[in-house]
Structures are given as C-alpha cells and as structure tokens.
Amino acid sequence: MNEAAITLDGWYALHDFRSIDWASWKLVSAEERQAAVEEFIAYLEKLNEADVAKTGAHAFYAIVGQKADFMIMTLRETMDELQELEAEFNKLAIADFTIPTYSYVSVVELSNYLAGESNEDPYQNPHVRARLYPELPRAKYVCFYPMDKRRQGNDNWYMLSMDERKSLMRSHGMIGRGYAGKVKQIITGSVGFDDHEWGVTLFADDVLQFKKLVYEMRFDEVSARYGEFGEFFVGNLLDKEKLVKFLTV
Numbered sequence: 650m651n652e653a654a655i656t657l658d659g660w661y662a663l664h665d666f667r668s669i670d671w672a673s674w675k676l677v678s679a680e681e682r683q684a685a686v687e688e689f690i691a692y693l694e695k696l697n698e699a700d701v702a703k704t705g706a707h708a709f710y711a712i713v714g715q716k717a718d719f720m721i722m723t724l725r726e727t728m729d730e731l732q733e734l735e736a737e738f739n740k741l742a743i744a745d746f747t748i749p750t751y752s753y754v755s756v757v758e759l760s761n762y763l764a765g766e767s768n769e770d771p772y773q774n775p776h777v778r779a780r781l782y783p784e785l786p787r788a789k790y791v792c793f794y795p796m797d798k799r800r801q802g803n804d805n806w807y808m809l810s811m812d813e814r815k816s817l818m819r820s821h822g823m824i825g826r827g828y829a830g831k832v833k834q835i836i837t838g839s840v841g842f843d844d845h846e847w848g849v850t851l852f853a854d855d856v857l858q859f860k861k862l863v864y865e866m867r868f869d870e871v872s873a874r875y876g877e878f879g880e881f882f883v884g885n886l887l888d889k890e891k892l893v894k895f896l897t898v
C-alpha cells in the first residue's frame with residue numbers, strides 16, 4: 650500500500666449557502682422584517698463571540714451570481730457545535746425566507762508533505778495552531794470551491810509515491826507563497842465528510858487576486874494534472890450596515 654499523508658486536523662468547518670426568497674420576504678410587514686433582521690444580527694453577534702474568545706471563527710459574505718445570496722462559514726471545535734449552530738439558524742425568522750442552495754462540511758487540515766522532521770508535538774506549536782485554529786480575516790472578498798485530486802489512469806495522485814507528492818506540493822507551496830499578504834487560504838479536508846476531498850476558502854481585499862492565483866496554479870502540475878474542481882462561489886463581505894441594506898426591500 651502507498652504511504653498516506655499524515656494530516657493534522659483543527660476546527661470543523663461548515664460552509665452554509667442560502668438564497669433569499671425575495672417574493673415572500675417582500676410580503677412580510679415592515680415590523681416583522683425589522684424584527685427578523687434584528688434577530689439575525691443577534692445570531693451573527695453571538696457567532697462573533699466565539700471569534701473573540703478564540704473558540705471558533707465565522708465569516709459572512711454576500712454571494713454574487715445565482716448560486717446563492719449569502720454564505721455563513723463557521724469553524725468550531727466539534728462537529729456537534731456546527732450542527733447546533735445550523736439548527737439555531739434554521740429556527741430564526743429569517744431562515745423561513747431562505748432556501749438552502751449548497752453546504753460543505755469539512756475540517757481544517759494541514760498535511761505533512763512539507764513538514765520538517767521534529768519530535769515535538771505539532772499540536773503544541775504556535776505556528777501550527779494558528780493555522781489549525783485560524784482567525785478568519787474580515788477581508789473584503791471570499792472565494793470558496795471544493796476540489797479533488799484525480800484518480801484516473803496514469804494520473805492517479807493516490808498512486809504517486811510520498812516523495813513524488815512531496816516534490817509536487819513543494820512547487821504548489823512556492824506559487825502560493827507569491828501571494829503572501831494578498832490571499833489567505835484555508836484548506837479544509839472533507840474525505841468521509843462531504844462529496845469532494847477538500848474545500849478551498851480564499852480571502853482577499855482585491856478580488857482579482859483570486860483569479861490570478863487560481864489561474865497561475867492551473868499551470869502547476871498538482872493542479873494541471875491532478876486537480877478536479879467543483880463549483881466556485883465568490884462573495885463580498887457583509888457587515889451589520891451592509892446586511893441591513895441588503896435585506897431592505
């Protein structure tokens with residue numbers, strides 16, 4: 650059997666995409682709408698308490714295009730908490746006017762492809778911890794897509810030796826490093842959890858950097874030869890003020 654990469658696993662992740670049923674939302678009285686918006690804001694503020702306490706993190710973005718109207722991404726210590734938060738959202742008044750369009754369940758993952766030899770417990774290393782339990786930046790834009798590594802004929806990632814995969818991942822990492830300070834990436838593993846193998850969540854203040862990074866990576870062997878991609882979602886940061894405007898009809 651080929652050698653599997655060893656993964657370090659951090660917070661569990663839920664990406665929850667919803668569309669709004671605008672026709673029904675418009676039929677509700679202004680008072681009811683206001684109450685629903687306030688309740689929604691209180692829910693988001695409660696999510697943010699975990700960000701402040703560093704027991705989790707969340708991101709909230711308006712999605713551009715017809716795939717969804719907004720996305721709430723939550724990171725938590727347990728899968729149980731993610732499900733509880735999802736159920737809590739579903740009980741909000743605003744949820745009656747949303748249509749679930751897509752969701753993704755995964756866990757923040759680091760592989761050992763580029764890790765050096767060490768006897769220390771990686772879970773105690775502050776740099777590793779910062780990546781496994783990441784703060785989600787309030788960047789202006791988000792990009793999310795699920796992906797797989799190909800398993801077809803001669804292009805089978807899982808049949809490559811550990812050394813071959815290490816060398817390919819090194820090249821991948823080098824391209825990524827060129828985007829330091831411009832794009833923050835969170836890679837979440839989803840084998841056994843969802844329909845693809847990884848979720849890729851990117852944050853940036855310049856939306857064009859997503860296109861530049863993803864395009865450049867397409868020419869790198871890991872993506873060119875072995876990358877298979879699901880649907881792409883791109884969105885704009887929603888703060889309280891923008892949310893109120895967004896839900897005003």
Ligand code: VOV
Nearest residue numbers: 759760822825826828832834836847849863866867872876
């Ligand atoms: C912002 C840029 C950026 C940077 C710096 C970066 C670096 C790194 C490093 C150093 C490593 C390996 C060690 C680890 O940390 O796990 C990875 C790992 C991974 N990546 Fe990456 N990646 C980036 C960005 C980045 C993008 C844009 C994509 C999507 C690919 C594309 O074509 O659209 C991606 C994918 C992945 C995946 C799926 C994995 C896991 C692969 C596996 O088989 O386990 N990644 N990645």
